[in-house]
Amino acid sequence: MHLDALRTFVTLVEIKNFTKTADKLLISQPSVSLHIKNLETIFDTQLLDRSKKGFQVTPTGDILYQRAKQILTMFENAKQEIATHHHNVSGKLTVGASLTIGEYILPTLLMDLQKHYPNLILEAVIGNTEEIVDAVKLFQVDIGLIEGQTNETEVEVYPFMEDELFFIAAPTHPLAAKEKLSIKNLQNQFWITREEGSGTREYLYHVIRKEALKAKGFLTINSHQGIKETVMQGQGVSLLSQSVIKREVTDGHLVQLPIKDRQLTRTFSCIVSPIMKEKKNVEICLNYLFHQQLLQDRYR
Numbered sequence: 001m002h003l004d005a006l007r008t009f010v011t012l013v014e015i016k017n018f019t020k021t022a023d024k025l026l027i028s029q030p031s032v033s034l035h036i037k038n039l040e041t042i043f044d045t046q047l048l049d050r051s052k053k054g055f056q057v058t059p060t061g062d063i064l065y066q067r068a069k070q071i072l073t074m075f076e077n078a079k080q081e082i083a084t085h086h087h088n089v090s091g092k093l094t095v096g097a098s099l100t101i102g103e104y105i106l107p108t109l110l111m112d113l114q115k116h117y118p119n120l121i122l123e124a125v126i127g128n129t130e131e132i133v134d135a136v137k138l139f140q141v142d143i144g145l146i147e148g149q150t151n152e153t154e155v156e157v158y159p160f161m162e163d164e165l166f167f168i169a170a171p172t173h174p175l176a177a178k179e180k181l182s183i184k185n186l187q188n189q190f191w192i193t194r195e196e197g198s199g200t201r202e203y204l205y206h207v208i209r210k211e212a213l214k215a216k217g218f219l220t221i222n223s224h225q226g227i228k229e230t231v232m233q234g235q236g237v238s239l240l241s242q243s244v245i246k247r248e249v250t251d252g253h254l255v256q257l258p259i260k261d262r263q264l265t266r267t268f269s270c271i272v273s274p275i276m277k278e279k280k281n282v283e284i285c286l287n288y289l290f291h292q293q294l295l296q297d298r299y300r
Contacts, residue, residue, distance in 0.1 A: 002039075002042070003071075003072070003075060004035065005035040005036075005038055005039050006039070006064075006068040006071060006072060007025070007068075007072060008021065008025060008027070008031075008032055008035040008036070009035065009036060009039055009047065009064065009065065009068055010065060010068050010069055010072065011024060011025060012032060012036065013057055013061070013065045016054065016055075017054075018032050018033065036048065039064070043060070043064065045058070045060040045061075046058050046060070046061070047060065047061035047064060048061055069138065069139055070139075070275050073139045073275055073276065073279075074275060074278075077275075077276075077278055077279040077280075080279065080280055080281065081279075081280045090119040090120060090121075091120065091121065091280075091281055092120075092121040092122075092123060092281070093120055093121070093122055093123070093142055093143075093281040093282070093284075093285060094123045094124075094125060094140075094141045094142045094143075095110065095122070095123070095124055095125070095141060095142065095143050095144075095145065095285070096124075096125040096126075096127065096132040096135045096136060096140070096141030096143070096144040096145070097124060097125070097126055097132065097144070097145040097146075098126075098127065098128055098129045098132050098145065098146045098147045098198070098199055099126060099127070099128060099194070099198065099200075099224060100147055100163070100199070100200060100224070100240075100241045100243065100244055101145045101146070101147065101268060102124060102126035102127075102145075103126065103224060103244075104241070104243040104244055105145075105161070105243060105268075106124055106126075106145065109289075110122050110124060113285065113288055116288065117284065120281065120284075125140070125141050128194070128195060128197040128198040128199070128222075129146045129147050129148065129150070129197060129198060129199035129202075130196075130197030130198075131197060132144040132145070132146050132271075133146065133150050133152050133155065133271065136155050136271050136272065136273055136276075137152065137154050137155060137273065139273065139275075139276060142272075142276050142279060142281065142282050142285070143270065143271070143272050143276065143282055143285055143286070144270070144271040144272070145160070145268060145269070145270055145271075146199060146268070146269050146271060147163070147198075147199025147200060147203070147241075147266060147268060147269075148199040148202065148203065148266050148267065148268075148269065149267065149269055150269070150271060152271075154273065155271045155272060155273055155274075156271065156272055156273075156274060156277065157269050157270070157271050158269060158270045158271075158272075158286075159267045159268070159269050159270075160268055160269065160270045160289055161267070161268040162265055162266075162267060162268070163241050163242070163243070163265065163266050163267070163268055164241070164242045164263065164264065164265050165200075165203065165239050165240060165241050165242065165264040165265070165266065166239070166240065166242060166245065166256040166257070166264070167186065167237060167238070167239050167256070167257040167259060168228075168231055168237065168238050168239070168240060168245055168249075168254050168255065168256060168257065169231060169234075169236075169237045169238075169254070169255055169257055170231055170232050170233065170234040170253075170254065170255070171252065171253075171254075171255050172234050173234055173237065173255075175189075175237070175257055176255045176257070178258075179258065180258060180260055181257055181258055181259050181260065182259065182260050183211050183213070183259055183260075183262055184211075185259075186211075186213055186237070186257075186259075187213055187214055188214055188215070188216050189213075189215060189216060189236065189237050190215070190216045190217045190218075190219070190235070190236035190237070191204070191208075191215055191217070191218050191219070191236055191237060191238065192218075192219050192221060192227045192230050192231055192235065192236045192237070192238040193205075193218055193219070193220055193221075193227075193238065193239075194220070194221070194222060194224075194227070195220050195221075195222040196220075198222075199266075200239070200240065200241065201220075203239070203264075203266055204238075204239045207239065207264065219235070219236065224240065224244050227240065228240070228244075228245065228248055228253075228254065231254060232248070232253050232254060237257070239264070270286070270289060272286070
């Protein structure tokens with residue numbers, strides 16, 4: 001069956017080792033080689049450029065890899081839809097979310113979704129925005145929730161929530177003592193920021209460029225908690241989502257800097273591959289978000 005050969009090829013490209021591919025698929029190494037040879041015969045092309053050090057995927061091999069991923073996904077979707085036709089909603093739904101959404105918003109959404117569909121197996125994958133976009137493209141997650149937008153043409157994007165961000169500092173920071181601040185008061189500050197690929201970092205850098213702010217320096221930390229702890233020690237200022245800082249502001253460990261005439265908002269977006277959108281559990285999740293009045297536009 002060609003599906004077995006395609007599955008072998010996809011696994012081999014991702015693992016990059018014949019022996020490990022055989023182990024994962026519980027087949028022999030000669031069977032792996034035979035599957036690849038059969039595919040090269042069927043498509044009349046060389047899929048792998050072999051050498052003593054290993055192999056490289058050829059341009060036509062990369063084309064087949066992308067299409068094979070889609071074919072295998074459609075096959076699994078069909079199996080699940082048929083199973084759903086005979087039974088209650090069940091199976092697995094993997095939701096990818098960028099850090100802000102994944103840590104502070106997604107848990108409530110998943111728990112509520114679980115109440116509506118108790119037989120659904122839910123799994124969350126958390127990364128930065130760039131990582132989640134890639135995961136949706138490669139079908140590693142069924143649906144993605146990200147901060148801001150993406151220009152990636154292989155996914156469909158739907159806004160589902162507005163988010164407000166605030167400049168923050170420690171209560172002991174000199175700016176915290178001022179009742180009113182202008183954006184120019186943020187000149188020559190030391191910034192604590194997220195890592196490259198983060199939607200929050202991208203937004204901060206956008207504000208800095210737009211307002212022509214000069215920075216004393218930057219410290220990159222790939223953790224919200226790490227950023228908050230550093231700011232609470234008076235080591236600099238930052239820009240974070242209201243959902244991230246709500247508890248620390250309420251407890252008095254952080255302060256929101258009152259910047260005059262500046263409301264900083266962005267859109268959280270739901271992203272999905274057109275192929276994955278046909279999956280029954282993805283459709284259920286999108287419908288759930290829509291009926292919760294989180295989606296602002298219909299996804300169909």
